[in-house]
Amino acid sequence: MEVSVSQKQKQTDFELASVSEVSSSSSTLPPSPVVARFGFDSGASVLRFHSDSESNEAFHIDLRSAQLFRLSPVESICICGTSETNTEKSYSRGISIQFRKEEESRAFHSAFDQWKKELVLQESCLPNGILSASKSKFDDKIEASSAKMYFHYYGQLLHQQNMLQDYVRTGTYYAAVIENRADFAGRVVVDVGAGSGILSLFAAQAGAKHVYAVEASEMAEYARKLIAGNPSLGQRITVVKGKVEEVELPEKADILISEPMGTLLVNERMLETYVIARDRFLVPDGKMFPTIGRIHMAPFSDEYLFVEMANKALFWQQQNYYGVDLTPLYGSAFKGYFSQPVVDAFDPRVLVAPAISHVINFTSIKEEDLYEIDVPLKFKAAVGGRVHGLACWFDVLFNGSTVQRWLTTAPGAPTTHWYQLRCVLPQPLYVMQAKMWGPGAEQGGILQASSCKFDLKEPYYRMSQPQAYPVTQDQPTHHLVNTQPVNS
Numbered sequence: 001m002e003v004s005v006s007q008k009q010k011q012t013d014f015e016l017a018s019v020s021e022v023s024s025s026s027s028t029l030p031p032s033p034v035v036a037r038f039g040f041d042s043g044a045s046v047l048r049f050h051s052d053s054e055s056n057e058a059f060h061i062d063l064r065s066a067q068l069f070r071l072s073p074v075e076s077i078c079i080c081g082t083s084e085t086n087t088e089k090s091y092s093r094g095i096s097i098q099f100r101k102e103e104e105s106r107a108f109h110s111a112f113d114q115w116k117k118e119l120v121l122q123e124s125c126l127p128n129g130i131l132s133a134s135k136s137k138f139d140d141k142i143e144a145s146s147a148k149m150y151f152h153y154y155g156q157l158l159h160q161q162n163m164l165q166d167y168v169r170t171g172t173y174y175a176a177v178i179e180n181r182a183d184f185a186g187r188v189v190v191d192v193g194a195g196s197g198i199l200s201l202f203a204a205q206a207g208a209k210h211v212y213a214v215e216a217s218e219m220a221e222y223a224r225k226l227i228a229g230n231p232s233l234g235q236r237i238t239v240v241k242g243k244v245e246e247v248e249l250p251e252k253a254d255i256l257i258s259e260p261m262g263t264l265l266v267n268e269r270m271l272e273t274y275v276i277a278r279d280r281f282l283v284p285d286g287k288m289f290p291t292i293g294r295i296h297m298a299p300f301s302d303e304y305l306f307v308e309m310a311n312k313a314l315f316w317q318q319q320n321y322y323g324v325d326l327t328p329l330y331g332s333a334f335k336g337y338f339s340q341p342v343v344d345a346f347d348p349r350v351l352v353a354p355a356i357s358h359v360i361n362f363t364s365i366k367e368e369d370l371y372e373i374d375v376p377l378k379f380k381a382a383v384g385g386r387v388h389g390l391a392c393w394f395d396v397l398f399n400g401s402t403v404q405r406w407l408t409t410a411p412g413a414p415t416t417h418w419y420q421l422r423c424v425l426p427q428p429l430y431v432m433q434a435k436m437w438g439p440g441a442e443q444g445g446i447l448q449a450s451s452c453k454f455d456l457k458e459p460y461y462r463m464s465q466p467q468a469y470p471v472t473q474d475q476p477t478h479h480l481v482n483t484q485p486v487n488s
Ligand SMILES: C[S@@+](CC[C@H](N)C(=O)[O-])C[C@H]1O[C@@H](n2cnc3c(N)ncnc32)[C@H](O)[C@@H]1O
Pocket: 138, 150, 151, 154, 155, 163, 164, 192, 193, 194, 195, 196, 197, 198, 199, 214, 215, 216, 217, 219, 242, 243, 244, 245, 258, 259, 260, 261, 270, 273
Protein backbone atom coordinates (compact mmCIF):
# COMPACT_ATOMS: atom_id res chain seq x y z
CA MET A 1 0.00 0.00 0.00
CA GLU A 2 1.31 3.43 -0.95
CA VAL A 3 1.14 6.26 1.52
CA SER A 4 1.69 9.73 0.17
CA VAL A 5 4.30 12.05 1.71
CA SER A 6 1.64 14.49 2.84
CA GLN A 7 -0.11 11.72 4.73
CA LYS A 8 3.15 10.70 6.38
CA GLN A 9 3.75 14.21 7.62
CA LYS A 10 0.21 14.90 8.73
CA GLN A 11 -0.64 14.60 12.41
CA THR A 12 -3.16 16.07 14.84
CA ASP A 13 -2.54 16.65 18.57
CA PHE A 14 -5.04 16.92 21.43
CA GLU A 15 -4.42 17.70 25.08
CA LEU A 16 -6.53 15.52 27.36
CA ALA A 17 -7.32 15.78 31.07
CA SER A 18 -6.45 12.09 31.58
CA VAL A 19 -6.64 8.60 30.14
CA SER A 20 -7.12 5.37 32.05
CA GLU A 21 -7.46 1.73 31.14
CA VAL A 22 -10.88 0.24 31.84
CA SER A 23 -9.31 -3.08 32.84
CA SER A 24 -6.33 -2.53 35.15
CA SER A 25 -4.06 -5.09 33.46
CA SER A 26 -1.84 -2.51 31.74
CA SER A 27 0.45 -0.05 33.43
CA THR A 28 1.67 1.70 30.28
CA LEU A 29 -0.59 4.74 30.55
CA PRO A 30 1.13 8.11 30.75
CA PRO A 31 0.56 10.39 33.76
CA SER A 32 -1.80 13.35 33.29
CA PRO A 33 -2.00 15.67 31.48
CA VAL A 34 -1.78 13.58 28.35
CA VAL A 35 -1.31 14.40 24.69
CA ALA A 36 -3.12 12.27 22.09
CA ARG A 37 -1.73 12.36 18.56
CA PHE A 38 -3.39 11.03 15.42
CA GLY A 39 -0.85 10.06 12.80
CA PHE A 40 0.50 7.40 10.46
CA ASP A 41 2.79 4.55 11.38
CA SER A 42 4.04 2.16 8.69
CA GLY A 43 1.06 2.98 6.52
CA ALA A 44 -1.50 2.50 9.31
CA SER A 45 -3.49 5.24 11.05
CA VAL A 46 -2.68 5.20 14.74
CA LEU A 47 -3.60 7.15 17.85
CA ARG A 48 -0.62 7.68 20.15
CA PHE A 49 -0.79 8.72 23.79
CA HIS A 50 2.14 10.30 25.58
CA SER A 51 2.76 12.42 28.61
CA ASP A 52 2.65 16.18 28.27
CA SER A 53 6.15 16.58 29.69
CA GLU A 54 7.92 14.18 27.33
CA SER A 55 7.40 13.35 23.71
CA ASN A 56 8.11 9.64 24.30
CA GLU A 57 5.11 7.65 23.29
CA ALA A 58 3.59 5.66 26.17
CA PHE A 59 1.43 3.48 23.94
CA HIS A 60 -0.56 3.59 20.74
CA ILE A 61 -3.66 2.00 19.29
CA ASP A 62 -4.41 0.97 15.73
CA LEU A 63 -7.40 2.95 14.44
CA ARG A 64 -8.42 0.05 12.22
CA SER A 65 -9.98 -1.81 15.14
CA ALA A 66 -10.82 1.19 17.30
CA GLN A 67 -14.26 2.55 18.06
CA LEU A 68 -15.03 5.66 20.08
CA PHE A 69 -18.17 6.13 22.20
CA ARG A 70 -19.28 9.24 24.04
CA LEU A 71 -20.23 8.60 27.69
CA SER A 72 -20.77 12.20 28.79
CA PRO A 73 -19.92 15.64 27.37
CA VAL A 74 -16.32 15.30 28.63
CA GLU A 75 -15.82 11.55 28.83
CA SER A 76 -15.47 8.97 26.08
CA ILE A 77 -14.36 5.39 25.84
CA CYS A 78 -12.21 3.98 23.06
CA ILE A 79 -12.59 0.25 22.45
CA CYS A 80 -9.82 -1.39 20.44
CA GLY A 81 -8.30 -4.80 19.84
CA THR A 82 -5.10 -5.98 21.50
CA SER A 83 -2.06 -6.93 19.46
CA GLU A 84 -2.33 -10.49 20.76
CA THR A 85 -2.24 -12.87 17.80
CA ASN A 86 -3.74 -15.80 19.64
CA THR A 87 -7.44 -15.08 19.18
CA GLU A 88 -8.38 -17.09 22.27
CA LYS A 89 -6.21 -14.82 24.35
CA SER A 90 -7.10 -11.55 22.67
CA TYR A 91 -9.48 -9.28 24.52
CA SER A 92 -10.83 -5.87 23.64
CA ARG A 93 -9.13 -3.03 25.38
CA GLY A 94 -11.11 -0.11 26.79
CA ILE A 95 -9.44 3.27 27.24
CA SER A 96 -11.40 5.83 29.18
CA ILE A 97 -10.63 9.37 27.99
CA GLN A 98 -11.41 12.47 30.04
CA PHE A 99 -11.48 15.80 28.20
CA ARG A 100 -10.99 19.21 29.72
CA LYS A 101 -13.91 20.76 27.85
CA GLU A 102 -16.87 19.63 25.77
CA GLU A 103 -15.57 21.47 22.68
CA GLU A 104 -12.31 19.54 22.95
CA SER A 105 -14.27 16.29 23.17
CA ARG A 106 -16.19 17.23 20.00
CA ALA A 107 -13.02 18.15 18.13
CA PHE A 108 -11.39 14.87 19.19
CA HIS A 109 -14.40 12.84 18.03
CA SER A 110 -14.47 14.58 14.69
CA ALA A 111 -10.69 14.04 14.23
CA PHE A 112 -11.20 10.37 15.14
CA ASP A 113 -13.93 10.01 12.49
CA GLN A 114 -11.78 11.86 9.96
CA TRP A 115 -8.78 9.61 10.55
CA LYS A 116 -10.94 6.50 10.33
CA LYS A 117 -12.21 7.81 6.99
CA GLU A 118 -8.66 8.38 5.74
CA LEU A 119 -7.98 4.79 6.65
CA VAL A 120 -10.88 3.53 4.55
CA LEU A 121 -9.65 5.64 1.63
CA GLN A 122 -6.11 4.34 2.02
CA GLU A 123 -7.21 0.74 2.22
CA SER A 124 -9.29 0.97 -0.94
CA CYS A 125 -6.39 2.53 -2.87
CA LEU A 126 -4.22 -0.01 -4.63
CA PRO A 127 -0.64 0.88 -5.72
CA ASN A 128 -1.75 1.04 -9.35
CA GLY A 129 -4.29 3.73 -8.41
CA ILE A 130 -7.30 1.46 -8.95
CA LEU A 131 -9.95 1.36 -6.28
CA SER A 132 -10.24 -2.06 -4.69
CA ALA A 133 -13.65 -3.66 -4.18
CA SER A 134 -13.43 -2.95 -0.45
CA LYS A 135 -16.42 -2.10 1.71
CA SER A 136 -18.46 0.97 0.78
CA LYS A 137 -19.56 3.71 3.15
CA PHE A 138 -22.85 1.83 3.53
CA ASP A 139 -21.17 -1.50 4.33
CA ASP A 140 -18.90 0.29 6.75
CA LYS A 141 -21.79 1.49 8.88
CA ILE A 142 -24.45 -1.18 8.49
CA GLU A 143 -23.97 -4.83 9.39
CA ALA A 144 -24.46 -7.14 6.41
CA SER A 145 -27.22 -9.15 8.13
CA SER A 146 -29.12 -6.02 9.09
CA ALA A 147 -28.81 -4.58 5.55
CA LYS A 148 -30.10 -7.86 4.13
CA MET A 149 -33.19 -7.77 6.33
CA TYR A 150 -33.74 -4.08 5.58
CA PHE A 151 -33.65 -4.49 1.80
CA HIS A 152 -35.64 -7.72 2.00
CA TYR A 153 -38.40 -5.75 3.71
CA TYR A 154 -38.43 -3.01 1.09
CA GLY A 155 -38.18 -5.59 -1.71
CA GLN A 156 -41.77 -6.67 -1.02
CA LEU A 157 -44.68 -4.98 -2.76
CA LEU A 158 -46.86 -5.19 0.35
CA HIS A 159 -44.56 -2.79 2.23
CA GLN A 160 -44.34 -0.39 -0.72
CA GLN A 161 -48.13 -0.52 -0.91
CA ASN A 162 -48.32 0.42 2.76
CA MET A 163 -46.39 3.61 1.97
CA LEU A 164 -48.33 4.30 -1.25
CA GLN A 165 -51.60 3.92 0.70
CA ASP A 166 -50.51 6.59 3.13
CA TYR A 167 -52.36 9.24 1.13
CA VAL A 168 -51.21 12.07 3.37
CA ARG A 169 -47.62 11.15 2.58
CA THR A 170 -47.91 10.30 -1.10
CA GLY A 171 -50.47 13.04 -1.81
CA THR A 172 -48.22 15.66 -0.25
CA TYR A 173 -45.25 14.48 -2.36
CA TYR A 174 -47.43 14.60 -5.47
CA ALA A 175 -48.67 18.12 -4.70
CA ALA A 176 -45.15 19.34 -3.84
CA VAL A 177 -43.80 18.07 -7.18
CA ILE A 178 -46.68 19.06 -9.45
CA GLU A 179 -47.10 22.51 -7.90
CA ASN A 180 -43.39 23.12 -8.38
CA ARG A 181 -43.10 22.09 -12.03
CA ALA A 182 -40.56 24.85 -12.53
CA ASP A 183 -38.09 22.92 -10.34
CA PHE A 184 -38.49 19.71 -12.38
CA ALA A 185 -39.25 20.72 -16.00
CA GLY A 186 -36.23 20.08 -18.20
CA ARG A 187 -34.11 19.03 -15.18
CA VAL A 188 -32.09 15.95 -14.32
CA VAL A 189 -33.55 14.29 -11.21
CA VAL A 190 -32.21 11.56 -8.93
CA ASP A 191 -34.78 9.61 -6.91
CA VAL A 192 -32.86 8.46 -3.84
CA GLY A 193 -34.23 5.07 -2.72
CA ALA A 194 -36.89 4.92 -5.42
CA GLY A 195 -38.84 1.89 -4.12
CA SER A 196 -41.72 1.30 -6.54
CA GLY A 197 -40.52 4.29 -8.59
CA ILE A 198 -43.54 6.41 -7.68
CA LEU A 199 -41.62 9.63 -7.03
CA SER A 200 -39.67 9.19 -10.28
CA LEU A 201 -42.99 8.94 -12.13
CA PHE A 202 -44.22 12.11 -10.38
CA ALA A 203 -41.02 13.91 -11.40
CA ALA A 204 -41.49 12.75 -15.00
CA GLN A 205 -45.09 14.00 -14.88
CA ALA A 206 -43.71 17.38 -13.81
CA GLY A 207 -41.61 17.44 -16.99
CA ALA A 208 -38.21 16.15 -15.81
CA LYS A 209 -35.67 15.76 -18.64
CA HIS A 210 -34.39 12.54 -17.10
CA VAL A 211 -34.85 10.73 -13.78
CA TYR A 212 -32.38 8.22 -12.32
CA ALA A 213 -34.32 6.00 -9.92
CA VAL A 214 -31.74 4.45 -7.57
CA GLU A 215 -33.00 1.49 -5.55
CA ALA A 216 -30.95 -1.17 -3.78
CA SER A 217 -33.63 -3.77 -3.02
CA GLU A 218 -35.30 -6.24 -5.36
CA MET A 219 -38.05 -3.60 -5.66
CA ALA A 220 -35.87 -2.15 -8.44
CA GLU A 221 -37.18 -4.92 -10.73
CA TYR A 222 -40.80 -4.04 -9.91
CA ALA A 223 -40.01 -0.36 -10.46
CA ARG A 224 -38.69 -1.26 -13.95
CA LYS A 225 -41.97 -3.08 -14.65
CA LEU A 226 -44.11 -0.21 -13.40
CA ILE A 227 -42.10 2.34 -15.33
CA ALA A 228 -42.19 0.24 -18.51
CA GLY A 229 -45.96 0.06 -18.10
CA ASN A 230 -46.17 3.87 -18.17
CA PRO A 231 -44.20 4.42 -21.40
CA SER A 232 -44.92 8.10 -21.92
CA LEU A 233 -43.17 8.82 -18.61
CA GLY A 234 -40.95 5.75 -18.50
CA GLN A 235 -38.83 6.74 -21.48
CA ARG A 236 -37.37 9.52 -19.33
CA ILE A 237 -36.64 7.27 -16.33
CA THR A 238 -33.70 4.93 -15.80
CA VAL A 239 -33.82 2.52 -12.89
CA VAL A 240 -30.38 2.00 -11.38
CA LYS A 241 -30.26 -1.04 -9.14
CA GLY A 242 -27.75 -0.62 -6.35
CA LYS A 243 -26.89 1.31 -3.25
CA VAL A 244 -26.77 5.09 -3.45
CA GLU A 245 -23.36 4.89 -1.78
CA GLU A 246 -21.98 2.64 -4.52
CA VAL A 247 -23.65 3.27 -7.90
CA GLU A 248 -22.23 5.63 -10.51
CA LEU A 249 -24.49 7.90 -12.57
CA PRO A 250 -23.64 9.35 -16.00
CA GLU A 251 -24.52 12.94 -15.09
CA LYS A 252 -25.10 15.25 -12.14
CA ALA A 253 -28.63 15.99 -10.91
CA ASP A 254 -30.29 19.40 -10.68
CA ILE A 255 -32.69 18.12 -8.04
CA LEU A 256 -32.92 15.15 -5.66
CA ILE A 257 -36.21 13.66 -4.57
CA SER A 258 -36.47 11.12 -1.79
CA GLU A 259 -38.58 9.78 1.04
CA PRO A 260 -35.88 8.94 3.58
CA MET A 261 -37.89 9.56 6.75
CA GLY A 262 -38.20 6.92 9.46
CA THR A 263 -39.85 7.00 12.86
CA LEU A 264 -38.71 10.16 14.66
CA LEU A 265 -37.36 11.24 11.26
CA VAL A 266 -33.95 9.63 11.77
CA ASN A 267 -34.81 5.95 12.30
CA GLU A 268 -33.48 3.62 9.55
CA ARG A 269 -30.57 6.09 9.03
CA MET A 270 -31.68 6.78 5.48
CA LEU A 271 -31.18 10.52 5.95
CA GLU A 272 -27.46 9.71 5.82
CA THR A 273 -27.98 8.07 2.43
CA TYR A 274 -29.90 11.15 1.26
CA VAL A 275 -27.01 13.41 2.29
CA ILE A 276 -24.46 11.09 0.66
CA ALA A 277 -26.55 11.28 -2.54
CA ARG A 278 -26.37 15.08 -2.30
CA ASP A 279 -22.58 14.99 -2.05
CA ARG A 280 -22.21 12.42 -4.83
CA PHE A 281 -24.84 13.39 -7.38
CA LEU A 282 -26.19 16.92 -6.89
CA VAL A 283 -24.85 19.99 -8.70
CA PRO A 284 -23.73 22.79 -6.36
CA ASP A 285 -26.82 24.68 -5.13
CA GLY A 286 -29.09 21.99 -6.57
CA LYS A 287 -32.49 21.50 -4.97
CA MET A 288 -33.55 18.80 -2.52
CA PHE A 289 -37.15 17.60 -2.08
CA PRO A 290 -37.60 17.50 0.92
CA THR A 291 -35.30 20.37 1.87
CA ILE A 292 -35.36 20.44 5.65
CA GLY A 293 -36.73 18.24 8.41
CA ARG A 294 -37.73 19.12 11.97
CA ILE A 295 -38.06 16.90 15.03
CA HIS A 296 -40.54 18.24 17.60
CA MET A 297 -40.67 17.19 21.24
CA ALA A 298 -43.00 18.11 24.08
CA PRO A 299 -43.82 16.67 27.52
CA PHE A 300 -47.17 14.93 27.83
CA SER A 301 -49.51 13.71 30.51
CA ASP A 302 -51.43 10.48 29.84
CA GLU A 303 -52.30 8.50 32.95
CA TYR A 304 -54.09 5.84 30.93
CA LEU A 305 -51.05 5.08 28.78
CA PHE A 306 -48.76 4.97 31.81
CA VAL A 307 -50.99 2.46 33.64
CA GLU A 308 -51.29 0.37 30.47
CA MET A 309 -47.49 0.19 30.19
CA ALA A 310 -46.95 -0.53 33.88
CA ASN A 311 -49.61 -3.26 33.84
CA LYS A 312 -47.85 -5.17 31.09
CA ALA A 313 -45.11 -6.18 33.52
CA LEU A 314 -47.59 -7.38 36.18
CA PHE A 315 -47.41 -10.85 34.63
CA TRP A 316 -43.98 -11.17 36.25
CA GLN A 317 -45.37 -10.52 39.70
CA GLN A 318 -46.89 -13.98 39.88
CA GLN A 319 -45.40 -16.01 42.70
CA ASN A 320 -46.91 -19.30 41.64
CA TYR A 321 -46.76 -19.67 37.89
CA TYR A 322 -47.02 -23.46 37.55
CA GLY A 323 -45.17 -23.59 40.87
CA VAL A 324 -42.50 -21.07 39.79
CA ASP A 325 -41.94 -17.65 41.37
CA LEU A 326 -41.64 -15.17 38.47
CA THR A 327 -40.98 -12.11 40.61
CA PRO A 328 -37.16 -12.10 40.23
CA LEU A 329 -37.75 -10.93 36.64
CA TYR A 330 -40.37 -8.30 37.41
CA GLY A 331 -37.91 -5.38 37.58
CA SER A 332 -36.25 -6.30 34.26
CA ALA A 333 -39.60 -6.78 32.52
CA PHE A 334 -40.81 -3.40 33.80
CA LYS A 335 -37.63 -1.75 32.51
CA GLY A 336 -37.98 -3.57 29.18
CA TYR A 337 -41.52 -2.34 28.57
CA PHE A 338 -40.57 1.22 29.39
CA SER A 339 -37.66 1.12 26.93
CA GLN A 340 -40.15 0.69 24.08
CA PRO A 341 -41.20 3.93 22.45
CA VAL A 342 -44.98 3.94 21.94
CA VAL A 343 -46.14 4.52 18.38
CA ASP A 344 -49.71 5.73 18.03
CA ALA A 345 -51.81 8.77 17.23
CA PHE A 346 -52.67 10.79 20.31
CA ASP A 347 -54.78 13.84 20.97
CA PRO A 348 -52.59 16.97 21.11
CA ARG A 349 -54.30 18.02 24.31
CA VAL A 350 -52.16 15.52 26.23
CA LEU A 351 -49.22 17.90 25.65
CA VAL A 352 -48.42 20.05 28.67
CA ALA A 353 -45.92 22.51 27.18
CA PRO A 354 -45.07 24.00 23.78
CA ALA A 355 -42.82 21.74 21.71
CA ILE A 356 -39.10 22.27 21.20
CA SER A 357 -37.93 21.79 17.61
CA HIS A 358 -34.67 20.54 16.17
CA VAL A 359 -34.05 21.51 12.55
CA ILE A 360 -32.02 19.39 10.14
CA ASN A 361 -31.17 21.15 6.90
CA PHE A 362 -30.64 18.40 4.33
CA THR A 363 -28.90 20.79 1.94
CA SER A 364 -26.08 21.62 4.34
CA ILE A 365 -25.80 19.03 7.15
CA LYS A 366 -22.72 16.80 7.11
CA GLU A 367 -23.36 13.08 7.05
CA GLU A 368 -21.30 12.61 10.25
CA ASP A 369 -23.51 15.10 12.08
CA LEU A 370 -26.37 12.64 11.74
CA TYR A 371 -24.51 9.90 13.64
CA GLU A 372 -25.26 11.44 17.01
CA ILE A 373 -27.89 14.12 17.57
CA ASP A 374 -28.15 16.07 20.84
CA VAL A 375 -31.29 18.11 21.41
CA PRO A 376 -31.17 20.18 24.62
CA LEU A 377 -34.65 20.23 26.17
CA LYS A 378 -36.13 22.73 28.59
CA PHE A 379 -39.89 23.10 29.08
CA LYS A 380 -42.16 25.28 31.15
CA ALA A 381 -45.40 23.40 31.83
CA ALA A 382 -48.55 25.32 31.04
CA VAL A 383 -50.51 23.23 33.58
CA GLY A 384 -49.65 21.35 36.79
CA GLY A 385 -49.96 17.56 37.03
CA ARG A 386 -48.10 14.36 36.27
CA VAL A 387 -45.81 14.36 33.25
CA HIS A 388 -45.45 10.87 31.82
CA GLY A 389 -42.77 11.42 29.21
CA LEU A 390 -41.83 13.02 25.95
CA ALA A 391 -44.00 13.09 22.85
CA CYS A 392 -42.20 13.38 19.50
CA TRP A 393 -43.14 13.90 15.87
CA PHE A 394 -41.54 15.38 12.77
CA ASP A 395 -42.27 17.29 9.62
CA VAL A 396 -40.40 18.02 6.38
CA LEU A 397 -40.49 21.00 4.06
CA PHE A 398 -40.47 20.96 0.27
CA ASN A 399 -38.99 24.35 -0.41
CA GLY A 400 -40.18 24.71 -3.99
CA SER A 401 -39.59 27.78 -6.12
CA THR A 402 -43.34 28.19 -6.59
CA VAL A 403 -44.94 26.66 -3.50
CA GLN A 404 -43.61 25.66 -0.09
CA ARG A 405 -45.27 22.54 1.23
CA TRP A 406 -44.98 20.82 4.61
CA LEU A 407 -45.56 17.14 5.21
CA THR A 408 -46.37 16.86 8.91
CA THR A 409 -46.84 13.94 11.27
CA ALA A 410 -48.00 16.20 14.12
CA PRO A 411 -50.69 15.08 16.56
CA GLY A 412 -54.03 16.48 15.51
CA ALA A 413 -53.00 16.60 11.83
CA PRO A 414 -54.24 13.87 9.47
CA THR A 415 -52.64 10.59 10.56
CA THR A 416 -49.75 9.15 8.58
CA HIS A 417 -48.19 5.67 8.72
CA TRP A 418 -45.52 7.19 10.98
CA TYR A 419 -48.13 8.17 13.60
CA GLN A 420 -46.40 9.89 16.55
CA LEU A 421 -43.95 8.57 19.08
CA ARG A 422 -44.03 8.75 22.85
CA CYS A 423 -41.23 7.93 25.24
CA VAL A 424 -42.91 7.01 28.53
CA LEU A 425 -40.95 7.51 31.75
CA PRO A 426 -40.96 4.67 34.33
CA GLN A 427 -41.47 7.31 37.05
CA PRO A 428 -43.84 10.16 36.19
CA LEU A 429 -42.71 13.65 37.16
CA TYR A 430 -44.93 15.92 39.23
CA VAL A 431 -45.08 19.38 37.74
CA MET A 432 -46.51 22.09 39.92
CA GLN A 433 -46.99 25.76 39.52
CA ALA A 434 -47.52 26.81 43.16
CA LYS A 435 -44.62 28.27 45.19
CA MET A 436 -42.60 25.38 46.60
CA TRP A 437 -40.55 24.66 49.68
CA GLY A 438 -37.76 22.13 50.11
CA PRO A 439 -34.91 21.04 47.82
CA GLY A 440 -35.20 22.71 44.43
CA ALA A 441 -37.58 25.38 45.73
CA GLU A 442 -35.16 28.03 44.52
CA GLN A 443 -35.62 26.75 40.99
CA GLY A 444 -39.37 26.88 41.49
CA GLY A 445 -40.16 23.31 42.46
CA ILE A 446 -39.03 20.05 44.06
CA LEU A 447 -36.17 18.47 42.15
CA GLN A 448 -37.15 15.14 40.67
CA ALA A 449 -35.37 12.89 38.23
CA SER A 450 -36.61 10.11 36.02
CA SER A 451 -34.66 8.66 33.14
CA CYS A 452 -34.93 5.89 30.62
CA LYS A 453 -33.16 4.64 27.50
CA PHE A 454 -35.41 3.98 24.51
CA ASP A 455 -34.76 1.59 21.66
CA LEU A 456 -36.25 2.85 18.39
CA LYS A 457 -35.83 -0.63 16.94
CA GLU A 458 -38.28 -2.10 19.49
CA PRO A 459 -41.35 0.12 19.20
CA TYR A 460 -44.70 -0.71 20.75
CA TYR A 461 -47.26 -0.14 17.99
CA ARG A 462 -50.34 0.89 19.90
CA MET A 463 -52.28 2.32 16.96
CA SER A 464 -55.17 3.71 18.93
CA GLN A 465 -57.10 6.45 17.22
CA PRO A 466 -57.25 9.79 19.02
CA GLN A 467 -60.25 9.77 21.31
CA ALA A 468 -63.22 11.94 20.36
CA TYR A 469 -63.21 14.94 22.65
CA PRO A 470 -66.12 17.35 22.65
CA VAL A 471 -64.94 20.48 20.87
CA THR A 472 -65.41 23.73 22.72
CA GLN A 473 -65.18 27.17 21.17
CA ASP A 474 -61.76 28.02 22.59
CA GLN A 475 -60.10 25.00 21.02
CA PRO A 476 -58.21 25.58 17.81
CA THR A 477 -59.44 23.47 14.92
CA HIS A 478 -56.25 21.41 14.69
CA HIS A 479 -57.38 19.74 17.93
CA LEU A 480 -60.25 18.15 16.07
CA VAL A 481 -60.08 14.41 15.77
CA ASN A 482 -59.04 13.60 12.25
CA THR A 483 -61.29 11.51 10.06
CA GLN A 484 -58.57 10.16 7.75
CA PRO A 485 -58.41 6.37 7.46
CA VAL A 486 -55.43 4.85 9.28
CA ASN A 487 -52.95 3.27 6.90
CA SER A 488 -51.56 0.15 8.41
C1 LIG B 1 -39.17 4.76 2.59
S1 LIG B 1 -38.89 3.89 1.11
C2 LIG B 1 -39.47 5.05 -0.11
C3 LIG B 1 -39.80 4.43 -1.45
C4 LIG B 1 -40.32 5.39 -2.50
N1 LIG B 1 -39.38 6.44 -2.77
C5 LIG B 1 -41.64 6.00 -2.07
O1 LIG B 1 -41.65 7.18 -1.73
O2 LIG B 1 -42.64 5.30 -2.09
C6 LIG B 1 -37.16 3.97 0.96
C7 LIG B 1 -36.58 3.15 -0.16
O3 LIG B 1 -35.20 3.46 -0.25
C8 LIG B 1 -34.46 2.27 -0.48
N2 LIG B 1 -33.12 2.50 0.07
C9 LIG B 1 -32.79 2.69 1.38
N3 LIG B 1 -31.47 2.87 1.50
C10 LIG B 1 -30.94 2.80 0.26
C11 LIG B 1 -29.62 2.92 -0.24
N4 LIG B 1 -28.60 3.13 0.57
N5 LIG B 1 -29.44 2.78 -1.57
C12 LIG B 1 -30.51 2.54 -2.40
N6 LIG B 1 -31.76 2.42 -1.97
C13 LIG B 1 -31.99 2.55 -0.66
C14 LIG B 1 -35.25 1.19 0.24
O4 LIG B 1 -34.98 -0.09 -0.28
C15 LIG B 1 -36.68 1.66 0.03
O5 LIG B 1 -37.23 1.08 -1.13
